[in-house]
Amino acid sequence: MIRIGLDMMGGDFAPLEAVKGVEAFFADKQENVHLLLIGDEAKIKEILPDFNIPANAYSIIHAPQVIEMHEHPTKALKEKQQSSIAIGFHLLASDKMDAFISAGNTGAMMVGALFSIKAIEGVLRPTIGAYMPRENGTLGLLVDVGLNADCKPENLNQFAVLGSLFAKHILKFDDPRVGLVNIGEEEGKGNILAQATFPLLKENKQINFIGNIEGRDILLDKADVLVCEGFTGNVVLKLAESIHDITKRRNIHDEHFDRFDFEKYGGVPVLGVAKPVIIGHGISHATAFKNMIRIAALMKETDLTGKIRESFLVTAS
Amino acid sequence: MIRIGLDMMGGDFAPLEAVKGVEAFFADKQENVHLLLIGDEAKIKEILPDFNIPANAYSIIHAPQVIEMHEHPTKALKEKQQSSIAIGFHLLASDKMDAFISAGNTGAMMVGALFSIKAIEGVLRPTIGAYMPRENGTLGLLVDVGLNADCKPENLNQFAVLGSLFAKHILKFDDPRVGLVNIGEEEGKGNILAQATFPLLKENKQINFIGNIEGRDILLDKADVLVCEGFTGNVVLKLAESIHDITKRRNIHDEHFDRFDFEKYGGVPVLGVAKPVIIGHGISHATAFKNMIRIAALMKETDLTGKIRESFLVTAS
Numbered sequence: 004m005i006r007i008g009l010d011m012m013g014g015d016f017a018p019l020e021a022v023k024g025v026e027a028f029f030a031d032k033q034e035n036v037h038l039l040l041i042g043d044e045a046k047i048k049e050i051l052p053d054f055n056i057p058a059n060a061y062s063i064i065h066a067p068q069v070i071e072m073h074e075h076p077t078k079a080l081k082e083k084q085q086s087s088i089a090i091g092f093h094l095l096a097s098d099k100m101d102a103f104i105s106a107g108n109t110g111a112m113m114v115g116a117l118f119s120i121k122a123i124e125g126v127l128r129p130t131i132g133a134y135m136p137r138e139n140g141t142l143g144l145l146v147d148v149g150l151n152a153d154c155k156p157e158n159l160n161q162f163a164v165l166g167s168l169f170a171k172h173i174l175k176f177d178d179p180r181v182g183l184v185n186i187g188e189e190e191g192k193g194n195i196l197a198q199a200t201f202p203l204l205k206e207n208k209q210i211n212f213i214g215n216i217e218g219r220d221i222l223l224d225k226a227d228v229l230v231c232e233g234f235t236g237n238v239v240l241k242l243a244e245s246i247h248d249i250t251k252r253r254n255i256h257d258e259h260f261d262r263f264d265f266e267k268y269g270g271v272p273v274l275g276v277a278k279p280v281i282i283g284h285g286i287s288h289a290t291a292f293k294n295m296i297r298i299a300a301l302m303k304e305t306d307l308t309g310k311i312r313e314s315f316l317v318t319a320s
Numbered sequence: 321m322i323r324i325g326l327d328m329m330g331g332d333f334a335p336l337e338a339v340k341g342v343e344a345f346f347a348d349k350q351e352n353v354h355l356l357l358i359g360d361e362a363k364i365k366e367i368l369p370d371f372n373i374p375a376n377a378y379s380i381i382h383a384p385q386v387i388e389m390h391e392h393p394t395k396a397l398k399e400k401q402q403s404s405i406a407i408g409f410h411l412l413a414s415d416k417m418d419a420f421i422s423a424g425n426t427g428a429m430m431v432g433a434l435f436s437i438k439a440i441e442g443v444l445r446p447t448i449g450a451y452m453p454r455e456n457g458t459l460g461l462l463v464d465v466g467l468n469a470d471c472k473p474e475n476l477n478q479f480a481v482l483g484s485l486f487a488k489h490i491l492k493f494d495d496p497r498v499g500l501v502n503i504g505e506e507e508g509k510g511n512i513l514a515q516a517t518f519p520l521l522k523e524n525k526q527i528n529f530i531g532n533i534e535g536r537d538i539l540l541d542k543a544d545v546l547v548c549e550g551f552t553g554n555v556v557l558k559l560a561e562s563i564h565d566i567t568k569r570r571n572i573h574d575e576h577f578d579r580f581d582f583e584k585y586g587g588v589p590v591l592g593v594a595k596p597v598i599i600g601h602g603i604s605h606a607t608a609f610k611n612m613i614r615i616a617a618l619m620k621e622t623d624l625t626g627k628i629r630e631s632f633l634v635t636a637s
Contacts, residue, residue, distance in 0.1 A: 138566065149503050152511035186466055186554040194469035194551040218558030222566065234511045235552045237503040239559060241535025246563060249455065249539065249576065257570055 004037050005303045006100040010087040011042030012069045013107025014287045024292020026054040041066050041087045066090045076110030092119040102299035106283030116273045116280040125315030129275035130162045133240045136262035137224045145229045149237035156199040165274040166228035167210045172305040182216030182226025269294035321354050322620045323417040327404040328359030329386045330424025331604045341609020343371040358383050358404045383407045393427030409436040419616035423600030433590045433597040442632030446592035447479045450557045453579035454541045462546045466554035473516040482591040483545035484527045489622040499533030499543025586611035
């Protein structure tokens with residue numbers, strides 16, 4: 004049985020959208036998952052009866068406090084020990100559950116992931132990625148999208164490995180193609196960081212490096228894992244998100260541009276930390292919560308964290 | 321009389337599209353402009369009679385050589401002294417003309433602008449920008465978009481001034497709002513470069529700094545001049561260009577997304593060099609050439625270069 008913790012108080016539409024997501028998840032007959040719904044017990048119990056969720060598929064863990072979206076992460080985590088996020092990390096750290104999901108305060112989730120769960124041995128910096136929709140319906144993975152604004156070449160080399168393992172085991176690419184986000188196609192192009200990263204990726208036997216990827220190719224099916232520092236990655240992600248807003252405002256209905264609704268993907272896990280942690284978008288709706296639970300279950304089933312650990316042991320030896 | 325040099329051999333559709341652009345430009349009764357058409361005289365004369373261009377509005381400058389798109393810039397400029405680009409820079413440097421435009425080898429144009437024309441005194445690094453289309457029909461300016469992949473805070477501070485002067489005098493914004501491209505809204509956010517640049521922009525009395533601009537706001541009417549290093553700027557520009565390709569492929573017809581056809585804007589001048597130099601996109605068509613001639617004329621009329629010079633003299637004193 005996979006035990007997944009879900010912060011019911013996180014996100015702008017808590018706990019309603021989280022409950023809807025739980026219902027949608029179990030509608031697909033997920034008999035090997037038990038959910039720990041963490042949050043205000045009274046509020047959760049008040050709305051649960053309206054939804055069709057198998058009674059033995061979940062437990063409620065009461066959390067009387069909530070870390071609000073704009074609270075200072077470190078301070079809030081320390082002072083609100085009875086918040087859903089603090090309790091979630093406590094349960095995850097003490098092996099009472101296998102994965103933790105929240106659409107709450109992003110900073111508090113990052114601090115919790117990095118300090119109460121910690122990085123896998125050998126991982127210099129954990130990373131967060133985002134999906135990039137392609138016209139053929141598949142999703143690429145862009146790493147990093149903001150956790151690491153300044154990077155060294157070795158960080159990017161590790162993001163490439165972390166992203167490849169996620170793309171292989173969770174996104175089910177056979178041999179994911181890794182591209183270095185850059186401003187020219189040929190080796191030798193780019194800023195100092197990209198120039199120094201290229202040879203590391205080229206020599207890295209753990210990945211299938213295909214070379215530089217320019218901005219115009221990020222949304223095409225050229226590379227499955229797109230590696231860059233978190234500054235460029237974050238600007239690219241938010242720009243791509245804004246394209247969806249523009250198409251909605253302009254009443255453009257198109258199957259591909261509908262895929263730019265990043266909210267529904269529900270967030271990519273923090274890659275490189277010792278246990279599965281997924282940070283959702285603040286505006287997460289039911290589909291996002293359903294997808295996050297699904298990804299968390301898949302991470303546990305495929306033992307992605309174990310595979311990352313093995314991979315970095317090989318690197319270290 | 322404004323004397324503008326146009327490389328007739330530059331671009332994928334040379335010289336036909338350049339000639340079409342010249343015709344379109346003069347269709348608007350531009351009596352104060354004299355064009356120097358630089359290129360293979362026989363080829364130009366062969367097609368000129370098919371177009372309605374006032375005979376006294378141009379002269380042909382014969383250039384027997386062409387720098388091809390994939391030649392090494394410095395080497396080609398040195399060895400092909402009789403190429404249209406080399407002749408163009410020679411005429412510009414010796415005051416035989418007031419501005420030079422080419423859609424040819426980008427590298428050769430940059431080398432020519434930086435080494436035969438040189439930077440204005442006080443400008444540490446000239447920059448190249450690109451237009452960013454907004455839904456209200458106006459254009460913002462993103463600087464730098466690739467000329468300077470690695471930057472110091474002082475470079476970004478200067479790009480802000482150069483971009484503001486262009487936005488004011490050429491794009492006709494009264495008091496252009498300058499935004500720092502960043503990964504968070506508040507001061508203190510960002511990578512080391514952005515963090516160090518923020519206070520410089522805040523204290524800079526020559527610009528109207530409005531703070532950080534996130535990726536999601538680049539295509540909105542929030543800031544008129546968007547400042548970043550050339551790595552992020554180039555990735556953003558090429559990603560935005562690819563959006564137009566996607567809408568075309570998917571047969572989406574929309575007034576706003578049609579503005580993502582960057583080719584038609586025809587290229588932004590190299591800002592900070594001593595004379596007006598405009599580098600066009602390789603795939604430039606007639607509208608692009610027409611717009612480049614128009615911008616070059618406007619740069620001369622408004623004495624943009626002189627205004628940049630004054631501005632940097634003030635800074636230096």
